[in-house]
Amino acid sequence: MLKRAEEISKIIKSSKGIHIVSHIDADGITAGTIAYQTLKRLGKNYSIEFVKQLDEIVLERLKNENHELVWFTDLGSSISISYPEINKVVTDHHICPEKSNLSFHLNPHLFNLDGGLEISGAGTTYLVSKAIDKKNKDLSYLALIGSCGDLQDRKNCKLVGLNRDILNDGEKTGVVQSKIDIRFFGRETRPIYKMLQYSSDPIIPGLSGRESSCISFLQELGITMQDGDEWRKWIDLSKDERSLIISNIAQLLLLKGFGHKLTKRIIGEVYILNKEKEGTEVHDAKEFATLLNSTARYGKFEVGLNVCLGDRNKWLKEARKLLLGHRHNLIEGLQFAREEGIIKRDHLQFFHAGSGIRDTIVGIVANLLLNSEDVSSELPLIGFADKGNGEIKASARGTEELVEKGLNLSLAMKKAASAFDSIGGGHNIAAGATIPKGKEEEFLEILEKEIKTQLS
Structure with missing residues (x-):
């Protein structure tokens, strides 16, 4: 794969103008951002767009726009053996067609690797970025956000495969760190009882989906849930408080017959972005990914892109507004599906x-x-x-x-x-x-x- 990344890096370096086309989810936004930053640092003429899918309308438009080179990130494998009129490079991780092992196409499936587990679209894009210039290792954290956004840490409760090489790059450059902690979403930003209420991997019997039960559970353990007017979050708890909660959740799961394998899923690796402020949506890779999903999925790709590019004022505020709307839509969506x-x-x-x-x-x-x-x-x-x-x-x-x-x-x-x-x-x-x-x-x-x- 690294040799293929080198081949693609040469194609990109030899091109003057490059148009990036990426997907609208967290992996697509981070992949597009890596490509964007890479081309900016190279001093190339570049442009970017985000699409739901590569349908005939999008492809015909791209063909007519006659770009010198189109860089498809987190999509494109499906057209790797078609549309020869579009001069392209592809860094993707979705299952690809037969006979698509071509010099401009980087995809883990071409190398007998699992694109659903071992590396994301942002990850393959990062490999090319790194091949272009080793200094681009500082973009590794974006690839890890993409992998977490695609739930590649779910199966093993940690990132595996080529994702670990990318993690190693991130830790060496100081942009990211991994640590063992509770895996439930919202460690950084949700009140403790809310984190437990929305827990789903694993589901906590008697607690998941039940706000009052979560509050009672914490009260019975003697956990102080508020510090003045502020609700305490997981990151605010002492080591002893965290251990107490984890051990009691484990006991609850085992007593209900969930078994040791499922119970072990309570804890795993989490990925912290060192340059971000603790207690924000951009400090934890999984929460950052959810923030990004709330942008381009609603047609606001420029918001997610600018947050990935480092804006922590105007664009982050806009992303937070979209996140509130996204959460509301998910709750309504769940209710709607259940009612239907x-x-x-x-x-x-x-x-x-x-x-x-x-x-x-x-x-x-x-x-x-x-x-x-x-x-x-x-x-x-x-x-x-x-x-x-x-x-x-x-x-x-x-x-x-x-x-x-x-x-x-x-x-x-x-x-x-x-x-x-x-x-x-x-x-x-x-x-x-x-x-x-x-x-x-x-x-x-x-x-x-x-x-x-x-x-x-």
């Missing part, structure tokens, strides 16, 4: 949100549902949402246990979408597709047949 109902079939389950949930966040809602107490984790979950223009977004989510049994949602979604000459793909545990409106039932029939084959 999860429909179970033999080999999958699904919900159809119509226009009730944005197509750009239906995948996040599906993931949250699959990790909640009231949805079975024994079947993959498909979420449908209206995209407009006669199209439907389908987002599929699975679990590590299902993947271990043979589930590959990327291949399944690609196959089902291809029946309608549509686009589908992603990773084995999470994938998406765009299909014609009104074809959902046919799509589900093909998808379920493929999933049945994979899991049999």
